[in-house]
Amino acid sequence: MTVHVVDASDVFWTIVLILLPIYLWRRISTLQTRRPLELRSVTIVVLGDIGRSPRMMYHAESFAKDGFETTIVGYKGTTPTPSLLTAPGIRFQYLSTPPKLPGKLFVLFAPIKVAVQLLSLVYALIVVGRPPEFILVQNPPSIPTLAIVQLASWLRGSKLIIDWHNLGYSILALKLGQNHFLVRIAKWFERTFGRSAYAHLFVTNAMKERLVHDWDLQGLKIVLHDRPPTRFHRASxxxxxxxxxxxxxxxxxxxxxxxxxxxxxxxxxxxxxxxxxxxxxxxxxxxxxxxxxxxxxxxxxxxxxxxxxxxxxxxxxxxxxxxxxxxxxxxxxxxxxxxxxxxxxxxxxxxxxxxxxxxxxxxxxxxxxxxxxxxxxxxxxxxxxxxxxxxxxxxxxxxxxxxxxxxxxxxxxxxxxxxxxxxxxxxxxxxxxxxxxxxxxxxxxxxxxxxxxxxxxxxxxxxxxxxxxxxxxxxxFDASEGPRTxxxxxxxxxxxxxxxxxxxxxx
The missing domain is CATH 3.40.50.2000 (Glycogen Phosphorylase B;)
Structure with missing residues (x-):
């Protein structure tokens, strides 16, 4: 399902980036009543090309095999794995592609991209469909994803699971530098809206230890190391x-x-x-x-x-x-x-x-x-x-x-x-x-x-x-056991x- 959104064009979205989630939280909560959860269902949120997000595609297949009605929200681009396309109980909800950012005007146009993503996610996660039992979100990107999934899980009564692949602000720092004001805002945003969830998944023990210690994460905290699906093998x-x-x-x-x-x-x-x-x-x-x-x-x-x-x-x-x-x-x-x-x-x-x-x-x-x-x-x-x-x-x-x-x-x-x-x-x-x-x-x-x-x-x-x-x-390496570790x-x-x-x- 393709979502059409209104394009924004003003840099004041830098301020809106901080204030709008709070406004939406207060405003929508007075207008929307919670509908019954659709049990054994999950919405998986990837603010990126679904076909280039292998871990989230693997999650989707696993949920579907476990009997969950699975919706994947993200951008259309690279063709997903054939096993995902043929798996029963999976549907794709594609977001509108945000505008590309000119390299030299990144700081100026980044808020516009965030605004487009925010509106798309609000529509996909809060307006349409029945409330899922679980919302699983890939992080990064953090902005505006974490704020919207927090709002959606609170309004709809869903359990939020954050899958920590990396830290969004650290990736932004590669482009802008550690001390840039947008990097500081991004770190605050990621820590604030990523702190609480039903469960936090981590790709390494080091990430779990750092975030639990520095950000005092609330919820279940579990390391899920990446592993390949069984179709990966030594070719004859x-x-x-x-x-x-x-x-x-x-x-x-x-x-x-x-x-x-x-x-x-x-x-x-x-x-x-x-x-x-x-x-x-x-x-x-x-x-x-x-x-x-x-x-x-x-x-x-x-x-x-x-x-x-x-x-x-x-x-x-x-x-x-x-x-x-x-x-x-x-x-x-x-x-x-x-x-x-x-x-x-x-x-x-x-x-x-x-x-x-x-x-x-x-x-x-x-x-x-x-x-x-x-x-x-x-x-x-x-x-x-x-x-x-x-x-x-x-x-x-x-x-x-x-x-x-x-x-x-x-x-x-x-x-x-x-x-x-x-x-x-x-x-x-x-x-x-x-x-x-x-x-x-x-x-x-x-x-x-x-x-x-x-x-x-x-x-x-x-x-x-x-x-x-x-x-x-x-x-x-052994074909039946994988690499010795x-x-x-x-x-x-x-x-x-x-x-x-x-x-x-x-x-």
């Missing part, structure tokens, strides 16, 4: 072959001196099928259980993958500099004719995701490939639909995480997904990363481009013919198992 050569036949957009830009020759449907850049079986391949490759089995090519490049939102909290420059160092070292070893166990493979770096900084970073790296005549490294960006993303992770050799966390209290979902596919990672270090990545066990931790470059060389030397350090890291996480549960153990008791 057959699955990888089918995938690379479907998504080859970067292949035309890979020169013949870098990539092995490709002859679809018999071969891809990573896999091959015996020539005698090629004629049996069609649009639905391997859909028949009797179809031929693919194998990984011995001349394949190493496939390293990273997923990013292309925003300020991930420094892609670290990766570019590390790739430059890898290229130089690979050239040096090739020139010295070191065709030994220490030789380096060609490295195909694939970066998935959408975001505002994508074009500038990709122009930079493509310029380096051309000006410095890279022979051993290629870096390409692509968007992968939700159905193919787990397969791409499962078909890769190594993951890279550049997530630095604006609050140092959340964990990168991309690493969780990679672990679900048995994929070791090189991850940028920050305060609570050790709740997920144990250095030297399921991945390596770096703090600089130099360190990342050395890790890439260490893990990939001798690939794919020789036994490598990468194989040792991969041995810490520290005593803080004695078991690695799937999302479904974790949700049933942690959330169902609340309901």
């Amino acid at each position: 050569a057959t699955e990888a072959h089918e995938l690379f036949l479907r998504i080859p957009p970067f292949l035309p830009t890979l020169s013949s001196d870098f990539a092995p020759s490709v002859h679809p449907p018999r071969s891809t850049i990573r896999t091959t099928v015996e020539s005698g079986h090629a004629s049996s391949l069609g649009a639905d490759v391997f859909s028949d259980s009797s179809s031929p089995v693919a194998s990984f090519r011995p001349d394949r490049p190493a496939l390293v993958i990273s997923s990013t939102s292309w925003t300020e909290d991930e420094d892609f420059g670290i990766l570019i500099n590390a790739l430059k160092m890898y290229e130089l070292e690979a050239k040096r070893r090739a020139t010295a004719n070191q065709r030994t166990k220490s030789s380096l493979p060609r490295l195909l770096m694939v970066v998935t995701g959408k975001g505002p900084l994508r074009d500038s970073y990709m122009q930079r790296v493509l310029g380096l490939e051309k000006s410095e005549k890279w022979q051993w490294v290629r870096c390409r960006s692509m968007w992968v639909e939700a159905a193919d993303y787990p397969l791409l992770l499962g078909a890769s050799d190594l993951g890279v995480s550049l997530h630095s966390s604006s609050s140092a209290l959340d964990l990168p979902m991309k690493v969780v997904d990679m672990f679900g596919c048995g994929l070791p990672v090189c991850a940028l270090d920050f305060a609570c990363l050790d709740e997920l990545v144990q250095d030297g066990q399921n991945g390596l931790v770096f703090t600089s481009a130099d360190q990342l470059a050395n890790q890439l060389m260490e893990l990939l030397s001798g690939f794919p013919a020789e036994k490598t350090k990468l194989d040792q890291l991969r041995s810490h 520290s005593s803080a996480h004695r078991t690695w549960l799937s999302w479904e198992e974790n949700w049933n153990a942690v959330i169902k008791p609340l309901l």
Whole structure:
């Protein structure tokens, strides 16, 4: 259901941002009487693209499987996961897209965007539909979401659950600075309207401890670590072959001196099928259980993958500099004719995701490939639909995480997904990363481009013919149990198992 709202145009919304929730609270409470709750129902609020909010999509599926009538309120954009689209008892209520903010006039136009979001949420959560038993909201973004869901839960008698992914004011501080007046307002707003709820969910123990101590949160307080759903797994050569036949957009830009020759449907850049079986391949490759089995090519490049939102909290420059160092070292070893166990493979770096900084970073790296005549490294960006993303992770050799966390209290979902596919990672270090990545066990931790470059060389030397350090890291993953973790996480549960153990008791 699309909601049409009136566009506002005045900067006085900076003041309205503070006063309007209070006014609405007093005004609407005198006009609206509470209607009976619709039991076993939940409204999930995502003030963002629903299809790019994996944790909230997983929540929605879990609620629906538990018998809840589930409404997802958010923006239409990226296609949600197929399992969510086909799940019974789920409906989507789309909000009107707010105006885009001009970069140089962010402070001036931000209140207008907030006003549009506020009006959309008021209509979606307070005016239409029957009151849900639970309202689950993703935070951030905090403004105006937290104020509206507090108002809606109070007016409609719903139980509010806040899922703390990060701190909204800390993300704003990346753009404006810690001491900016809007950052101070955002922190006050987030603390004030996020303090009380039926339950608070946290993605890390560190976030729970900080917010309980500093903000004195009221309500049940529970850590729900991110975990991938069961569809995330290590891909077989057959699955990888089918995938690379479907998504080859970067292949035309890979020169013949870098990539092995490709002859679809018999071969891809990573896999091959015996020539005698090629004629049996069609649009639905391997859909028949009797179809031929693919194998990984011995001349394949190493496939390293990273997923990013292309925003300020991930420094892609670290990766570019590390790739430059890898290229130089690979050239040096090739020139010295070191065709030994220490030789380096060609490295195909694939970066998935959408975001505002994508074009500038990709122009930079493509310029380096051309000006410095890279022979051993290629870096390409692509968007992968939700159905193919787990397969791409499962078909890769190594993951890279550049997530630095604006609050140092959340964990990168991309690493969780990679672990679900048995994929070791090189991850940028920050305060609570050790709740997920144990250095030297399921991945390596770096703090600089130099360190990342050395890790890439260490893990990939001798690939794919020789036994490598990468194989040792991969041995810490088991298809049935997931990655071995520290005593803080004695078991690695799937999302479904974790949700049933942690959330169902609340309901």
